[in-house]
Structures are given as C-alpha cells and as structure tokens.
Amino acid sequence: MTIEFDAAVFRAPDEPLTVERVTLPSTPPPGEVLVRLKASGVCHSDLHVLAGEWEVPAPMILGHEGAGIVESVGEGVTTLKQGDHVVLSWTPSCRRCHYCVSGRPVLCDMVSRHSANHLSFDGRTRVTSVGDDDVYSFAGLGTFGEFTLVPESAAIAVRSDAPFEQAALVGCAVTTGVGAAINTAMVRPSDTVLVLGCGGVGLNAIQGARLAGARRIIAADLSDEKLEQARVFGATDLINNGRENFADRVQELTDGRGVEIAIEAIGLPRTIEAAYGALARGGTAVVAGQVADGVRISIDPFVMSDQELSLIGSNYGSSKPDADFPLLIDHYMNHRIDLDNLVTNVIGLKDIDKAFEQMRRGIGIRSVITY
C-alpha cells in the first residue's frame, strides 16, 4: 500500500522546482515513522541546492524545516505514537555511537553516512515518483511534500498547543541560530556579542544571545530593513556595513577592545574573516553560516595563539534535538523567544518558487508552506 501526494521536486540547478505526484509506502518500516506535515519553512540551504552551490543527487524533494503529526509508527518505535505533534530534525541520530553517547548527537555516525547524503538509515530512498524514479529527500526529510517517512530519531515530539508554522522553524533556523549563541558560543551575561548577517539564522543568534543575557548585542548587515528586524529580536546596536566602516564601528562600540563572541550567520569568506577580526583578546568566532562548497578563508595563526582567539564551527547550533526542540518551543510559548515575527509569508506548495524569488531579493524573513 502506498500514499500519493504532491511534492516540490528538484531536478537540476537553476530550474524551478516542479510540483509532482510522488508516492511513499503507507506502512513505516521498522524503526521509522510516517509524518503528515502541517508546515515547512523555506530555508536558505534549499536555495544553496537550487543555485547549484551544493552538489546533491536528483531528483530530490527539498525542504528540511518541518513540523507535523505522526500518522503511523513502524515496529520497534518506542518514543512516538500516532497523533504526536513533532518537529523534524535533519540530524537523526543513532543514540548509540561515540558521538551520541558523548552528548554530541549532531555529529552522529549516521548523519555523515546517511542523512547528509539524503538517504534513510538503510542507505536507501523512500519516495518514488510516478515515473518510478527513486526520489531523494533533502537531509532525509524532504519537507516540501505533505508526507515523509523518517527514522524515529528524526521526529521529536513537542507539546501539542504550539502552532505548526512557528514550530517548523525550530527544525532549522531557530535551533541553528539560538544554539550557536547558547550551546556553541556559550554566551555569558558579561559578553558583548556581534552577529554578522540578520537572516533567519542571524536573527535567532541575536535572540539566543538575548536569552543568555548578553550585555550588548551588535547586529551587522547591509540592509537597513534587516537591521530594524534585528532590533526587534534583541540587538542593542546596529552596523550597516555597506555604509559604515565595520571594523571602526566595532572598536567604537567596545571601547577599542573588540567583542567576546562573534557569530557569522551568512557563510561568506569575507564575513567569516571579519567576525574573527572583530574579536577581543580571548574571544571566540563561531561559523554558523552555511558556506558554498570549496570556499577557503585566510587568518593569521600568530595572532590566534598570541591573543588566544578561537574559531569554531557550529552545526545545527551544537544542539541535542531531543532536549532542545521541546525547550525552544517552551521558550516560545513562554514569550522568551519570538517566532511569530520570523514568519513573514504563509504560502501553499504551488507558490514555492515565489518564496525563493523573495529570498533571492532579501524580502521578508521566512516563508512557511502550510499543508
């Protein structure tokens, strides 16, 4: 038995996604759950694929920021049941390997082996197109379609009173941004935090720094509109680095010292170097932006040791999705973080290409597809 549904399928870079009929087995294999999606965010990582900046297998259902309801569970599934509200994680973990048991599930062996290659844990795909092609699912999720079949650990149960449009964003931008500040950078109340780039991840890094009680939060971007949004999410100071001298302004705002924490949320070499260059002695720069394949940066290792600077990467906000998704939803429901102002456009699946067009032009923060 199969279920048939519409999904937005990627076939080649720079071509619009095509909404096609695809099928999934309606009975989940052992250890997997069938999820009926209610909402999916449209993320910049989807655009990286569309623009050909990341090489991926095709055809593939894009989308990796989703929330929905468990439709049915396979044999051996113990943490979920039919009707549970879930947020999907693009780092489903085995809960057993070296990384999982040492508390770093986003680095799980299964992520590098399978979901990073857009496959299920058995190394295969689940969706089939009407023409009988195997269809990959982005990050093993493929949320630009109403149904998905995922490993148990890719669906995290959350409270059922949270709205799906907002909950979906916890599946990528919120966890990535808030987590970069809280888990990766471990922001303290005495820190001045700089966030470069005020898109979905950057605004969440800003509110993560606010949640951690940062003394001062400096937002930098080229767009005044995005800087105004940054203020809504907790930035105390703004730098338009198209108009102002970025390095001078950072020095001015920090009494010539630089910042304790700089979070890069764009994914460009010059902004990663700028984040690193803005550090106070002993400071930490975090790369949270998603970089195109093959990019290189240049830093001075003498200064790095002399001033004890750190440059670290942050994948999925160094999160533990099992614990962090319900926590972030609680923070939202208790008005400690703002997810409402992230959702600037609610659309149907057929309008997906318009959402990418808005993203390319820098309009709004997040488009969310509802099913």
Ligand SMILES: [Zn+2]
């Ligand atoms: Zn994403």
Ligand SMILES: [Zn+2]
């Ligand atoms: Zn593992």
